[in-house]
Amino acid sequence: MKKELLLxxxxxxxxxxxxxxxxxxxxxxxxxxxxxxxxxxxxxGTSDTDSIQTSELSFAVSETTDGGxxxxxxxxxxxxxxxxxxxxxxxxxxxxxxxxxxxxAGSAFGGGIASIPAASGSQGVTNTTTNAAPGDxxxxxxxxxxGFDWGSAADFAGIEGLTFGVSGASGDTATSTTSTAxxxxxxxxxTLAEDLGDTAVTVGVGFINASSSSNTASNDQADSIAVSVSxxxxxLTLGAGVSSGEGIISGTTTTIDDREMxxxxxxxxxxxxxxxxxxxxxxxxxxxxxxxxLGTAEGTGSDKHESVSASIDYAVASGVTATLGYTxxxxxxxxxxxxxxxxxxxxxxxxxxx
Numbered sequence: 112m113k114k115e116l117l118l119x120x121x122x123x124x125x126x127x128x129x130x131x132x133x134x135x136x137x138x139x140x141x142x143x144x145x146x147x148x149x150x151x152x153x154x155x156g157t158s159d160t161d162s163i164q165t166s167e168l169s170f171a172v173s174e175t176t177d178g179g180x181x182x183x184x185x186x187x188x189x190x191x192x193x194x195x196x197x198x199x200x201x202x203x204x205x206x207x208x209x210x211x212x213x214x215x216a217g218s219a220f221g222g223g224i225a226s227i228p229a230a231s232g233s234q235g236v237t238n239t240t241t242n243a244a245p246g247d248x249x250x251x252x253x254x255x256x257x258g259f260d261w262g263s264a265a266d267f268a269g270i271e272g273l274t275f276g277v278s279g280a281s282g283d284t285a286t287s288t289t290s291t292a293x294x295x296x297x298x299x300x301x302t303l304a305e306d307l308g309d310t311a312v313t314v315g316v317g318f319i320n321a322s323s324s325s326n327t328a329s330n331d332q333a334d335s336i337a338v339s340v341s342x343x344x345x346x347l348t349l350g351a352g353v354s355s356g357e358g359i360i361s362g363t364t365t366t367i368d369d370r371e372m373x374x375x376x377x378x379x380x381x382x383x384x385x386x387x388x389x390x391x392x393x394x395x396x397x398x399x400x401x402x403x404x405l406g407t408a409e410g411t412g413s414d415k416h417e418s419v420s421a422s423i424d425y426a427v428a429s430g431v432t433a434t435l436g437y438t439x440x441x442x443x444x445x446x447x448x449x450x451x452x453x454x455x456x457x458x459x460x461x462x463x464x465x
Contacts, residue, residue: 135174135182139465141167141189146434146460148234153450163233163460165191179206200256208264212278216260219276221252223300223317225339227350228381229394230420232436234458239444242452243360243372243402244416248352248379251319251335254296255282272304282324289368289405291325291359293332315339315352323359327406330371333358351380360402373409375400388426395419412446430464 146163166189173183185199200214227248238246258280267275280296298319305312316339321332335356342349353376360372381394396418403410422436436458442449 135172137170137172139168139170141169142462142464143167144233144460144462146233146458148456148458148460150234150236150454150456152236152452152454155451156454158454163458165233167191180204210262212260212262214258215256216254216258216278216280218252218254218258218280218296218298218319219260219262219278219300220298220317220319220335220337221249221300222260222262222274222276223302223315224249224337224352225302225313225315225341225350227339227341227352227379227394228348228383228392229379230381230392230422230436230438231424232420232422232434232438232458233460234420234436234438234456236418236438236440236442236454236456237452238416238440238442239449239452240367241370241402242414242416242442242444242449243370243400244398244414244442245354245375245377245400246396246398246416248337248339248354248377249317250354250375250377251321251333251337251356251358253293253319253321253333253358254278254280254298255293256280257282258296267301270303272306274302274304276300288325288327290362291323291328291332291369291405293321294324296321296333310342310344312340312342321358325369325405328359328369328371329406330357330359330373335375346385348383349381351378353378359405360400369405370402371405371407371409373401373403374413390424391422392424393419393421410445413443414445415441415443417441427461431461432464433461435459 144165148163149160151158168189169185169187171185173181175181181204183202187195187197200212200216203211260278262276263274265274267273278298282294300317302313302315317337320334323332335354337354339352356375357373360370362368377398379396383392398416399413401410401413418438418440420438425433427433438456441453
């Protein structure tokens, strides 16, 4: 027992918490979203109308040591209506403004992406389970939970507007000939914010490489670079981003194995205009990739995803937002038009946040 007490004292002392005896400060936040979504698919697809009812609930916990270091974590207990117990890692915020995330830290790759406007709403068109074309600029953002992510304060290295981050992770996850997992991950990300008078411009660059734990796979789990830019002029925000690379796409069901993903090309753009309590947003995605079974050569037919979306958000009251959204999607699987997995979707609903 004496050894355990000494170990606990050493751990507490390493965080500078020897004088902290009370419970840490906590706060609660969440939202409830309700609405109706309609989907109209192409030939061979099944069109339908569904109710949308989702909820979010999470707690943030933090405390500051006598030395000024903030220690924080989080606990999500409801995620889109489903009960979960998703604990966050530990974040240390130092007196110079830099941060260090430990355990489930994520990667610095995502931190190097500028904010690009994207249409809101809960509308969507279901893609084919074998389509490898990504749907997000940070599609390659993957890492084991055992790792760190360090982010600088503003004006890194004395350069005004520059932030920089670096991260690493290492895992030992059991895999098979049909599944993989990230093993060793290294990522960097940087953003540069410039004030050009009437316009504020932010440029972001991110790089990630994650090796695969599988001896079968010929690709790394992820290998990508992303470049993005956003510009804010008064009430108007414009943004765009591109990424490329290769990696592994996880099987979407128990009957779909993980697959190689090659020749990835991703483009995203968006615009947002705010007028009083109303926000109008339009956005688009154009992505392409080739997929094949683990360990085989690059596939011959391309998978593609093209979408155009628009939304109108109206602030009804404090914390209450009404949303009208629309999306038009076209998908191609191995060079063939997937009409049954393309079409239009619309949404009308409201979200109450607290």
